[in-house]
Amino acid sequence: MAPHRIAPVDALGIDIGGTKIAGARVSPEGQVLSLVTRKTVPDSPEDIIAAVVEIVNELDAGDTIPTVGVAAAAFLNRDRDLIYLAPNISWRDFPISRVLHEALGRPVVVENDANAAGWAEYRFGAGRDARSMMMLTLGTGVGGALVTEGQLLVGGFGAGAELGHIIIEPGGRLCGCGNRGCLEQYASGTALVREACERLGRDDLSSDELMELFRAGSPEAFGALEAIAQALGQGIASLVAVTDPDTIVIGGGVAAAGEVLTESITRHFIQAYGPRSRRPVAQIVPAQLGNTAGAVGAADLARRPHRASP
Amino acid sequence: MAPHRIAPVDALGIDIGGTKIAGARVSPEGQVLSLVTRKTVPDSPEDIIAAVVEIVNELDAGDTIPTVGVAAAAFLNRDRDLIYLAPNISWRDFPISRVLHEALGRPVVVENDANAAGWAEYRFGAGRDARSMMMLTLGTGVGGALVTEGQLLVGGFGAGAELGHIIIEPGGRLCGCGNRGCLEQYASGTALVREACERLGRDDLSSDELMELFRAGSPEAFGALEAIAQALGQGIASLVAVTDPDTIVIGGGVAAAGEVLTESITRHFIQAYGPRSRRPVAQIVPAQLGNTAGAVGAADLARRPHRASP
Numbered sequence: 001m002a003p004h005r006i007a008p009v010d011a012l013g014i015d016i017g018g019t020k021i022a023g024a025r026v027s028p029e030g031q032v033l034s035l036v037t038r039k040t041v042p043d044s045p046e047d048i049i050a051a052v053v054e055i056v057n058e059l060d061a062g063d064t065i066p067t068v069g070v071a072a073a074a075f076l077n078r079d080r081d082l083i084y085l086a087p088n089i090s091w092r093d094f095p096i097s098r099v100l101h102e103a104l105g106r107p108v109v110v111e112n113d114a115n116a117a118g119w120a121e122y123r124f125g126a127g128r129d130a131r132s133m134m135m136l137t138l139g140t141g142v143g144g145a146l147v148t149e150g151q152l153l154v155g156g157f158g159a160g161a162e163l164g165h166i167i168i169e170p171g172g173r174l175c176g177c178g179n180r181g182c183l184e185q186y187a188s189g190t191a192l193v194r195e196a197c198e199r200l201g202r203d204d205l206s207s208d209e210l211m212e213l214f215r216a217g218s219p220e221a222f223g224a225l226e227a228i229a230q231a232l233g234q235g236i237a238s239l240v241a242v243t244d245p246d247t248i249v250i251g252g253g254v255a256a257a258g259e260v261l262t263e264s265i266t267r268h269f270i271q272a273y274g275p276r277s278r279r280p281v282a283q284i285v286p287a288q289l290g291n292t293a294g295a296v297g298a299a300d301l302a303r304r305p306h307r308a309s310p
Numbered sequence: 311m312a313p314h315r316i317a318p319v320d321a322l323g324i325d326i327g328g329t330k331i332a333g334a335r336v337s338p339e340g341q342v343l344s345l346v347t348r349k350t351v352p353d354s355p356e357d358i359i360a361a362v363v364e365i366v367n368e369l370d371a372g373d374t375i376p377t378v379g380v381a382a383a384a385f386l387n388r389d390r391d392l393i394y395l396a397p398n399i400s401w402r403d404f405p406i407s408r409v410l411h412e413a414l415g416r417p418v419v420v421e422n423d424a425n426a427a428g429w430a431e432y433r434f435g436a437g438r439d440a441r442s443m444m445m446l447t448l449g450t451g452v453g454g455a456l457v458t459e460g461q462l463l464v465g466g467f468g469a470g471a472e473l474g475h476i477i478i479e480p481g482g483r484l485c486g487c488g489n490r491g492c493l494e495q496y497a498s499g500t501a502l503v504r505e506a507c508e509r510l511g512r513d514d515l516s517s518d519e520l521m522e523l524f525r526a527g528s529p530e531a532f533g534a535l536e537a538i539a540q541a542l543g544q545g546i547a548s549l550v551a552v553t554d555p556d557t558i559v560i561g562g563g564v565a566a567a568g569e570v571l572t573e574s575i576t577r578h579f580i581q582a583y584g585p586r587s588r589r590p591v592a593q594i595v596p597a598q599l600g601n602t603a604g605a606v607g608a609a610d611l612a613r614r615p616h617r618a619s620p
Contacts, residue, residue, distance in 0.1 A: 149464065156554050159589065234480065241473065
């Protein structure tokens with residue numbers, strides 16, 4: 001494999017999510033030099049493209065930065081020029097690369113948002129010393145990213161590293177994907193809220209209320225976090241058999257719990273992994289780059305020579 | 311990623327297994343030009359090295375072929391120069407690269423045998439049109455190999471693609487690895503024999519007897535095969551969420567059952583994968599290269615520029 005060859009110039013990264021668009025001008029060292037955000041209008045593709053153009057113009061600041069990466073909460077094709085489906089934006093079979101190339105007057109590199117965030121952690125964050133990295137992003141669902149042999153794992157159909165959809169409980173809880181027992185159903189932020197509600201006899205909890213309970217040392221809230229950690233430990237015991245990461249990064253909203261969470265996951269992982277643990281064991285660490293990881297990763301991916309098919 | 315750059319010369323591949331050593335002179339197109347085998351003396355590392363030297367001399371046939379690859383049934387370190395452990399050969403922390411370099415007077419490239427066989431199928435066999443390939447080798451245990459983004463997935467600690475050790479039945483059957491419920495316990499050749507014995511009320515069955523039962527159309531034997539296929543379908547439904555292969559190759563002794571087996575696995579996979587199957591679905595196909603795949607893959611790997619760390 002060729003060593004990293006990265007143009008030593010600033011790049012722009014735009015992270016298009018379901019609720020907001022965040023754009024960053026990013027140095028070759030991964031520093032965010034400037035940051036611009038806009039609210040997303042999920043059901044208007046035209047408004048989203050217009051907002052991206054505005055953000056890019058603002059970040060250009062008079063120059064025309066030729067290197068633009070885009071992270072999107074979407075299922076992409078393997079060649080990363082077509083969005084099959086974006087669950088929270090009204091894009092279906094949308095030729096995003098061509099549309100943005102025309103709108104911005106320069107080529108763009110597109111990547112799935114969980115992959116872009118994982119790439120940022122690998123290059124500049126919690127995975128920067130890793131040779132093989134896995135990232136689990138705990139939010140509404142459980143997102144995933146894998147960096148193996150120095151590359152993002154994209155998969156044969158573009159849907160690699162959907163780590164939330166390994167099955168940890170055959171015949172278990174029904175998942176949005178249609179399957180039963182997916183890791184996502186036991187380890188997402190949504191699952192954390194559900195676990196806490198069950199323990200507290202509540203119907204619903206906002207994430208602010210949940211944070212308050214953690215601050216107050218609520219045993220029910222910590223019990224719910226422990227349940228999430230156990231599911232993750234069990235899932236990771238299977239996942240390590242596939243890609244054998246040396247570093248596992250936990251990101252997303254739930255990861256705000258920090259080392260309380262990663263230490264608990266580690267404990268459950270070692271227990272589930274059991275006697276095999278005489279081998280070197282992956283370290284499990286919190287993500288470091290927070291909300292801008294998607295934009296930073298997209299910018300950095302855009303600086304790299306385009307991946308060639310094997 | 312750089313395109314394949316392969317020296318257009320013959321290479322030697324040596325597959326060191328627990329019962330025999332097979333050496334092949336292999337053309338750049340993957341053809342076996344000559345084949346030499348010796349029995350393995352599992353408890354004598356010196357005899358194994360001496361046998362490899364004999365085989366290489368015979369395959370050299372007067373030249374000194376500079377390109378030698380070795381496949382070994384062993385846990386290797388990430389740099390592929392040290393055997394941590396070979397379950398069926400008395401090697402512990404054995405510096406195989408250095409020893410063979412000295413014995414053969416030329417450098418060697420070493421790979422795990424399941425990986426080498428998987429590489430051969432990817433380059434010349436059932437996976438030659440794949441962009442992302444997974445191979446499951448059904449023998450005494452369940453071995454695995456993954457080719458993603460044009461490279462063998464080696465993993466952070468050298469133990470990637472141990473696909474037999476994902477957990478399909480939490481708390482299930484005890485595995486040799488110390489865990490419970492590993493795929494290997496439900497889908498190996500060993501499991502097939504156990505399933506057939508249970509159905510026939512027998513204590514044991516040789517693989518020849520089992521083959522005879524298949525030929526005779528025994529419902530018990532086919533029921534056992536169906537049980538194996540179901541476990542594989544279930545395991546594959548999780549595995550595809552991780553690496554998203556477009557091609558899944560089934561190899562090893564059990565794969566001699568051919569398309570009866572792969573069609574049954576496909577049926578169970580689609581059932582377990584369920585509604586997600588509106589996406590493109592990986593094809594599941596029998597291996598094509600048989601017993602020499604390990605030697606062919608090792609030879610081809612030796613022809614390639616050595617992988618660099620990222």
